[in-house]
Amino acid sequence: MLLITIMTFLSGVTLGAVVLVQKSAIAWSSEVGREVTIQIRPIEGEVMQSNVRTAITLANSAAGVSKAFALSLDESEELLIPWLGEGLDLSALPVPRLIIVELDRADAQDIAQLKASIETIAGASLNTHAAWRQQLNTMAGTFVISGLLVLFLIASATVLAIIFATRGTMSSNRAIVDVLHFIGASNSFIAGEFQGRFLRIGLRGSIAGAVASLLFFFGAGIAVSSILPDQSGAQLGALFGTFSLGFEGIIAVSLLVPAISALTAVTSRLTVQSFLRNTS
Amino acid sequence: MIRFENVGLAYGNEPEVLKNLSFSIKPGSFHFLTGPSGAGKTSLLRLFLLSLRPTTGKITMFGEKVSRLNQDRLLQLRRHIGIVFQEFRLLDHLTTFENVALPLRVLGQSESEYASNVKELLEWVGLGERIDAHPPLLSGGEKQRAAIARAVIGRPDILLADEPTGNVDPELAERLLHLFAELNRMGTTIIIATHELPLLDKFKYPRMQLSNGRLKIDGS
Ligand SMILES: Nc1ncnc2c1ncn2[C@@H]1O[C@H](COP(=O)(O)OP(=O)(O)O)[C@@H](O)[C@H]1O
Ligand SMILES: [Mg+2]
Numbered sequence: 001m002l003l004i005t006i007m008t009f010l011s012g013v014t015l016g017a018v019v020l021v022q023k024s025a026i027a028w029s030s031e032v033g034r035e036v037t038i039q040i041r042p043i044e045g046e047v048m049q050s051n052v053r054t055a056i057t058l059a060n061s062a063a064g065v066s067k068a069f070a071l072s073l074d075e076s077e078e079l080l081i082p083w084l085g086e087g088l089d090l091s092a093l094p095v096p097r098l099i100i101v102e103l104d105r106a107d108a109q110d111i112a113q114l115k116a117s118i119e120t121i122a123g124a125s126l127n128t129h130a131a132w133r134q135q136l137n138t139m140a141g142t143f144v145i146s147g148l149l150v151l152f153l154i155a156s157a158t159v160l161a162i163i164f165a166t167r168g169t170m171s172s173n174r175a176i177v178d179v180l181h182f183i184g185a186s187n188s189f190i191a192g193e194f195q196g197r198f199l200r201i202g203l204r205g206s207i208a209g210a211v212a213s214l215l216f217f218f219g220a221g222i223a224v225s226s227i228l229p230d231q232s233g234a235q236l237g238a239l240f241g242t243f244s245l246g247f248e249g250i251i252a253v254s255l256l257v258p259a260i261s262a263l264t265a266v267t268s269r270l271t272v273q274s275f276l277r278n279t280s
Numbered sequence: 281m282i283r284f285e286n287v288g289l290a291y292g293n294e295p296e297v298l299k300n301l302s303f304s305i306k307p308g309s310f311h312f313l314t315g316p317s318g319a320g321k322t323s324l325l326r327l328f329l330l331s332l333r334p335t336t337g338k339i340t341m342f343g344e345k346v347s348r349l350n351q352d353r354l355l356q357l358r359r360h361i362g363i364v365f366q367e368f369r370l371l372d373h374l375t376t377f378e379n380v381a382l383p384l385r386v387l388g389q390s391e392s393e394y395a396s397n398v399k400e401l402l403e404w405v406g407l408g409e410r411i412d413a414h415p416p417l418l419s420g421g422e423k424q425r426a427a428i429a430r431a432v433i434g435r436p437d438i439l440l441a442d443e444p445t446g447n448v449d450p451e452l453a454e455r456l457l458h459l460f461a462e463l464n465r466m467g468t469t470i471i472i473a474t475h476e477l478p479l480l481d482k483f484k485y486p487r488m489q490l491s492n493g494r495l496k497i498d499g500s
Contacts, residue, residue, distance in 0.1 A: 179369045182331060183430075184358035185386045 001205045003165065007158040008209020008260050009216070011151055012253045016217050018147035019249040025140030032129050032136075036111060038068075038099040041123040051121050052097050058117050059101045064110035068101045158260070159267050166198065166271040177276065187276040194272050195265065202264025206257045214253055217245050281307040281438065281469055282328060287337035289323055296335070297323050299493035305471070307437070310464045311497075312480050313473040315490030321473040322366060324490065325440050328471065329363055330354050342437075359387060362436035362468075366443045368427040370415040376402065376426050377411045383434035394433075401429050405459070420447035428456060438469045445476060453479055 038055050042048055052070050059068035071079070076098060103110070115126040170177065173194075180190045245253070282305040289298040297320040305311065313321050326332040327339060330346060339346040342357060349357065362383075370379045377398055384394040402411055405425040415423055424447045431439060439460065445453035457472075461483065464470045471488075474480070480487070489496045 175369070176371055176373075179371060180382075180386075181355070182329060182358065182363055182365075182369075183383050183386055184355045184361075185382075186352070186355055189386055 001201050003161050004158070004202055004205025004260060004264060005209040005212065007154055007161070008206040008256055009212045010209075011154050011256050011260070012210050012213025013216055014147050014150045014154065015252050015256065016213060016245050016249055018144050018151075019245060019252055021140055021143045021147075023246065023248070025136060028136060029133055032133055034103045034105075036101045036103065036114070036129070037127045038101060038118055039096050039125050039127060040099070040121070041096045041125075042094040043123040046122050048097060051124065052099065055099055055118055055121055055124055058121075059099065059114060062110065062114040062117065064104050064107050065114070066102050066104045068099055071098045071100065073097075155263065158263060162198075162264055162267040163271050166268040167275060169197075170194070170272060170275045174279075177279070187273060190276060191269055191272045195269055198268035199261065199265045202261040202268075203257070206260035206264075209260070210253055210257050214245070214250065217249070281305055281309075281342065283340040284327075285338040285340075287327070287334045287339055289320075289327065289332065290335045296493055298327075298334075298490075298495075301337070301495050303488075303495060303497055305469065307469055308464070308467055310461070310470045310485040311472070312483075312485055312487045313471055313490065314475060314477060314480070314487050317475055319490040320493060321475075321490055322442055324495075325363070325442055325471070325473055328438070328440055329361060330358060359383070359434065360437040362431035362434060362439040364424075364427050364431045364439075364441035364444045366446065368415070368423045370418075370423060370426055370430070372415050375412050375414055376407060376418065376422075379415065379426055380429045380433055383430060387434060398429075398433060401433055402426075405429050421449070421452060424448055425452075425456075428459070432459075432463060432468075436468060438471070439463060441470075441472045443474055444472060445474060445479060450479070454482065457483060 038059065040048065040051050040055060056068050056070060059065050076095060079098075080095070101114070111126075111128060115128075118124050118126050176193075177190060180193065185193075284301045284303050287298065287301045288296050290296040301324075313324065315321055323332065327334060328341070330341065330349070333346070342360065344353070344357070370376075371382070374382070380402060381391070381394050381398045384398070399408075399411065402408055405428065407422060407425055407429065410418060410422055410426075415426065418426060424444065428441070428444060431441065441460070444460075445456060448456065453476075457479070460470050460472060487498055489498070
């Protein structure tokens, strides 16, 4: 019973984490997907200000664009502080300018057209963050697959543990099995007598485990928002979507209850039957 | 109904407990199986119950060769045999009612079908008040009666009882033997193992006497 509870809890936490990462990855990906940036490198003989204006005009008139705006020099400076240190004066340096283009929809054809027209401007290039998104998706995918692998390992461990527990129960109830055999009970009748017991254990254990793992996420969510309200909280939040499992997550964790109960029932039934075959 | 031909039984490499037994038991008969403690009465009953296989010789039960039976057939034959174990072997996790009902459930009856039969029989053996008690709370005599009720509830063709009067006072012992006689009149073949000879004198049934591994049947 405790064993099933622990196994369900572990599965619940793993499954919950997988759902969180999957959800966050989809959210990031679509957010990032609706934004492209234009970079204009300074080139001698070109007037930066006019090129920036041209790019903004082009972008604004392109299909699918909702808004295009240039980052001011100050904003660009801020972006560069982590790299170049405080107190730098960009006006003295030939830095590229960035234009943020927000899209209504992430349509590949629109973006290709925009790219073609932007690149007619000397020194201008369009960045779709495609490579970055690719990497993000790979990462999330790796995490999801590892999570599923962990789930599989937990399930295997559970099956093994149930087999041993069932065998133990059967040998300590050997006298009962013998009496039932003397009365002429078939193996499936005897298995049925034990079945109910194992099903009850599986059901109670997995409900307790699922509730515990839901409470874990609930508690983690509260802890994150109260103990780390600042930057690290925001970072964790960005990583795990503020720990809220959401509807799908709760459903997924709840589905562990019938899944693990069924696993317990089937495993113990097969074990009982093989035990009876080997002892009668 | 039961036929033994040159049957011998030994446990492991020990000397034979039963030697070269040949006899047959007719349907509807009633036998006492007697002999001192350790003579092999329980072992012989276990051969009848098909829970032991003979070391040598041939046993035929219900017209079928025991050595040819597969597991399923063996379990089916056992449903025609009622057994009262010397040590009762009631299931402690079930109530008296559930213990006695077990053979009927094995036969596939539902509770609504057997409930009144089981209650009636429990009343009859004087356990009407103990229907919901679990075996650990029953006295020796009560367990004895519950074990007998379980053995007879399914109206078996053969009833085997191992020392069924060992744990009850002489008065109840006699009543129980009358119960067996009653069942026998209704057609059940009965074999009762006991070493309490005085009690048997009131009943004119043939005795199978075991001593030194040999069996002697007489119609006393
Ligand atoms: N399972 C067993 N293994 C080995 N020896 C046994 C076993 N059961 C009984 N015996 C031996 O067989 C002999 C007959 O025993 P049993 O049939 O119980 O006699 P009874 O019922 O007449 O007292 C005894 O010597 C006993 O020690
Ligand atoms: Mg005995």
